[in-house]
Amino acid sequence: MQPPRCCCLLLLLYLFLLSGTWATLEGTVTLRLLHTSTFQNTSFVETEGLALLEDIELGSLDKHTWSIHFHQPWVHPALTRKDWDTIDNMFRIYLLRFSHLINEGAMQKDVPYPFVAQSMIGCELYPNRTSRTFVYVGYNGQDFLSFDTDNVTWTLSQNTDLSRYVLAYLKNHIAFSGRVDVLFSDTCINAMEKLLTYGRAALERQELPVVTVFARTPSPQQLLLVCHVTAFYPRPISVAWLRDGQEVPPGPQLSTGPVLPNADLTYQLRSVLAVAPQDGHSYACRVRHRSLGTRSLLVPWGNSQLLLITALLAGLLGAAAVAALLLLAVWRRRKHQRVEESESRNSTLSKEA
Incomplete structure (x- = not known):
C-alpha cells in the first residue's frame, strides 16, 4: 500500500534537508517517526504518519483507523506481536494527547484555524552502542519546541502564546515527560536493533550511479x-x-x-x-x-x-584485429587438418591398390 500523500511530502522534505554523510551500518543509524496533524477546526483533526529507518520507508499510519500499514516485507516479522501491540498503544496515546494539548492551547490563545502541527520522534544508535532519543515539534512548518532527553525537559524554539501554553502544560506534567522519555528511549532502541537484523540487506543495498x-x-x-x-x-x-x-x-x-x-x-x-x-x-x-x-x-x-572517442575507437580496432587473427588461426588449422585427412586417404587407397 502506498503511503499517504502528506507523508510523501514530509518524506521529500526530510530527504531534501538530510545531510550528505557517509552513514553505514557500522556508523550512526537513525529511526525516525514523522507525524503530521492538520487541525481544520476545534473538532476535526486529520493525522498521518510515516516511519523511516535511515531513508527506507517502514510503514505508514492510516489516517482513518490509525492502524499501521507495512511497506517492507521484513518489518512485521522483525518484532513480536507483543512488541507491535506496545508500539500501537504507545502511539495512540501519544497522538491523542498531542492533538488534545495543541487543540486546547489553540482555543485558549485564540489561534486561527486551520493550522498544521508536526512532530519527528526517533532515536540514533551510535557505533559504540550508545544511543540518543529525540523529539521535535513543529507548527506551520517552523520549529516549535524540542525535548531534551538528557535533562528530561522541553525547550522552546519559538516564543508565541501557543508555544508558552504548551510548554507550561508540559512542565506541570512531569510524569508525562518522563513517560515519553522512557517509552521512546527503550522502545525505539529495542525496535531498531531488531529491525537492523531483518533489514540489513535493504540497508546495505548499493546501486551504481x-x-x-x-x-x-x-x-x-x-x-x-x-x-x-x-x-x-x-x-x-x-x-x-x-x-x-x-x-x-x-x-x-x-x-x-x-x-x-x-x-x-x-x-x-x-x-x-x-x-x-x-x-x-x-x-x-x-x-x-x-x-x-x-x-x-x-x-x-x-x-x-x-x-575518449579516440581511445574507444582504438580499443574497438584492437579488438577487431585480435578477432581477425583468431579467425585466421582457426582457418589455417582447419585447412591443415583437411590436407592431412586428404593425404591419409590417398595413402590408404595407394596401399589397397
Missing part, C-alpha cells in the same frame, strides 16, 4: 556543461568538475543542486558548470560513490571527449 554529461548554450558567450548523475544508492555522493585534471573550486560559475529521490528509492543529482565556448580547456565530471569502492567515475567533455 549512471552519469551523463551534456551541454546547453543559453547565449553565444556562455556554455553550460551539465553533469547528471542518477540511479545511485545509498544517498551520499561526491560530484566535482575537473578542468585540465584539476578540481574546479566553488564559485559563481559552479552550481550543484540537492540530492533528490527517484521513484525506485534511488537518487539523482545535477551539477552545472558555466564556461566560455572554446576556451581551450578540457573538462570532466568526476563522481565518487560507495558502490564504486575506491574508484571514481570520470566522464569527460571537450578535448578530453575527443581523447
